[in-house]
Amino acid sequence: MDVIIVCHTEFGHVENRELIFEKDPVGVEEGVPNLVGVAEKYGAKITFAVCPEVVSHFPRGINHEIGLHIHPGWMPVEHKNSRSWIVGDLYLKEHCQQSVNSTILRDYSYDEQLNMITVGKEYVRDTLGIEPRVFVAGKWCEDNNTIRALVTAGFTHSCSAVPHSKCDHYDWSKLPRICMPYHPGEKDYQQKGSLPLLIVPISQILPGISVTPEILPSVGLSWLKAGFTEYYQQNMPLFHICLHSPCTTNQYFVSGMERLLDFVSQHQNVNFKFASEVTEYTPVEPRTNILPYILALNPDNTRTFTRGILRKCWR
Ligand SMILES: [Zn+2]
Numbered sequence: 001m002d003v004i005i006v007c008h009t010e011f012g013h014v015e016n017r018e019l020i021f022e023k024d025p026v027g028v029e030e031g032v033p034n035l036v037g038v039a040e041k042y043g044a045k046i047t048f049a050v051c052p053e054v055v056s057h058f059p060r061g062i063n064h065e066i067g068l069h070i071h072p073g074w075m076p077v078e079h080k081n082s083r084s085w086i087v088g089d090l091y092l093k094e095h096c097q098q099s100v101n102s103t104i105l106r107d108y109s110y111d112e113q114l115n116m117i118t119v120g121k122e123y124v125r126d127t128l129g130i131e132p133r134v135f136v137a138g139k140w141c142e143d144n145n146t147i148r149a150l151v152t153a154g155f156t157h158s159c160s161a162v163p164h165s166k167c168d169h170y171d172w173s174k175l176p177r178i179c180m181p182y183h184p185g186e187k188d189y190q191q192k193g194s195l196p197l198l199i200v201p202i203s204q205i206l207p208g209i210s211v212t213p214e215i216l217p218s219v220g221l222s223w224l225k226a227g228f229t230e231y232y233q234q235n236m237p238l239f240h241i242c243l244h245s246p247c248t249t250n251q252y253f254v255s256g257m258e259r260l261l262d263f264v265s266q267h268q269n270v271n272f273k274f275a276s277e278v279t280e281y282t283p284v285e286p287r288t289n290i291l292p293y294i295l296a297l298n299p300d301n302t303r304t305f306t307r308g309i310l311r312k313c314w315r
Pocket residue numbers: 008010069071137138139315
């Protein structure tokens with residue numbers, strides 16, 4: 001089984017085990033090396049999808065993959081307790097044409113999406129010295145125009161898909177929950193086709209939650225382990241973990257990531273890879289297997305579980 005870890009590399013920090021996406025450089029300056037430190041203990045490879053606005057804060061000499069992460073527009077978002085922060089990328093705002101303020105990529109025309117993707121890619125390449133081939137859209141939002149723009153800009157892999165899920169800013173509802181990489185079609189990014197870009201969906205565990213250490217406060221480590229087991233026991237060829245770099249500024253999440261990787265790496269035939277190394281696999285027929293989850297249930301995670309699943313549509 002291939003295992004990839006894709007890190008949305010952006011500003012922010014953690015308060016009370018919650019990610020706060022304020023424009024705080026610690027999310028990059030400390031989050032990135034902390035994640036690398038944990039990954040390298042287990043031979044894991046990290047694909048850092050980097051926002052153009054954080055490039056100057058990205059630590060040099062990181063021997064992992066560099067991709068591109070785009071947050072278009074510039075808008076405040078309200079958080080609880082009257083907190084708010086700006087979503088958007090200052091570099092793109094200052095260097096690209098953006099006819100609206102929306103922070104959702106599909107609200108932009110093909111030309112504007114291509115402009116942001118190209119400008120962001122060139123800036124990352126010129127500053128960090130590596131040409132990004134892997135893309136992640138802010139808020140997981142892509143449409144047919146995004147896919148077209150990514151192909152034109154020379155990207156080979158997109159890691160934005162949240163299978164079997166839909167909310168006000170993205171739609172991946174046509175993909176099955178357990179979904180392996182596929183080449184999308186020109187007319188529908190959710191259907192298989194022959195475009196030269198591989199969509200690499202994030203692994204989804206029951207009842208439809210993206211695999212990330214960020215859900216540990218809600219569902220607990222045993223639930224994440226159960227999700228891995230569900231994939232592993234039926235020989236799924238890929239397990240895709242995602243996270244945001246501010247997450248690993250916090251010891252609770254660093255330790256959670258370490259325990260997850262420790263568990264994963266104890267399995268035979270696990271190959272940690274960069275996202276760009278993933279290829280299309282021979283077709284599989286995944287089934288839902290609830291047994292690992294039943295075995296994972298304990299008083300701690302059953303208490304917090306309902307609350308946790310209600311928060312699954314996040315940034
Ligand atoms: Zn992001």
